Amino acid sequence: DARVTQTPRHKVTEMGQEVTMRCQPILGHNTVFWYRQTMMQGLELLAYFRNRAPLDDSGMPKDRFSAEMPDATLATLKIQPSEPRDSAVYFCASGLVNAFWEQFFGPGTRLTVL
Amino acid sequence: AQSVTQPDIHITVSEGASLELRCNYSYGATPYLFWYVQSPGQGLQLLLKYFSGDTLVQGIKGFEAEFKRSQSSFNLRKPSVHWSDAAEYFCAVGTGNQFYFGTGTSLTVIP
Numbered sequence: 001d002a003r004v005t006q007t008p009r010h011k012v013t014e015m016g017q018e019v020t021m022r023c024q025p026i027l028g029h030n031t032v033f034w035y036r037q038t039m040m041q042g043l044e045l046l047a048y049f050r051n052r053a054p055l056d057d058s059g060m061p062k063d064r065f066s067a068e069m070p071d072a073t074l075a076t077l078k079i080q081p082s083e084p085r086d087s088a089v090y091f092c093a094s095g096l097v098n099a100f101w102e103q104f105f106g107p108g109t110r111l112t113v114l
Numbered sequence: 115a116q117s118v119t120q121p122d123i124h125i126t127v128s129e130g131a132s133l134e135l136r137c138n139y140s141y142g143a144t145p146y147l148f149w150y151v152q153s154p155g156q157g158l159q160l161l162l163k164y165f166s167g168d169t170l171v172q173g174i175k176g177f178e179a180e181f182k183r184s185q186s187s188f189n190l191r192k193p194s195v196h197w198s199d200a201a202e203y204f205c206a207v208g209t210g211n212q213f214y215f216g217t218g219t220s221l222t223v224i225p
Contacts, residue, residue, distance in 0.1 A: 043218075055211075101146050105158040
């Protein structure tokens with residue numbers, strides 16, 4: 001049963017600390033998406049990659065957020081320094097380039113910044 | 115600008131009753147359309163999708179959706195709701211280089 005995995009599932013940290021969230025896309029998928037979900041803003045697309053290359057990160061605060069794909073099996077989302085307003089659930093999703101935006105979601109990382 | 119609207123924030127239905135969740139989009143061409151479901155504390159699961167062809171699409175868990183170009187709508191339906199269908203439902207729209215989720219509709223199912 002192919003699934004997107006995300007680690008950690010929960011993260012509590014203090015303001016100013018660095019946070020790294022990891023995502024393993026479904027094997028063979030060549031697009032990866034990062035989303036943030038909050039009660040106030042709903043689901044926001046932060047960034048997405050195609051064949052490991054960043055295509056769009058316009059939804060991401062550039063000054064503190066960064067997203068990378070070191071290899072085809074790992075995507076990372078980093079926040080440095082973290083702030084309380086970053087508290088949210090962060091979802092990773094993966095899909096295929098020729099599948100017209102069809103995405104499969106991971107279980108999410110719940111981040112709390114104190 | 116492209117957008118997707120789910121006009122109903124919250125809907126309550128009785129178990130066994132029919133369900134229709136509304137979704138409208140704003141886009142010049144026919145977009146790619148999706149419905150996702152999210153149970154509490156879980157990720158999003160794809161219910162169904164429309165890319166082209168038959169405007170009535172069948173999905174998992176007994177759901178279906180109909181694309182109506184004239185109304186720019188892609189409403190989700192289920193003939194008989196089960197208590198396990200209580201969840202948050204998201205409509206989503208994909209275009210050439212953008213993807214948008216609606217704000218979601220929370221479904222409560224009462225016995």
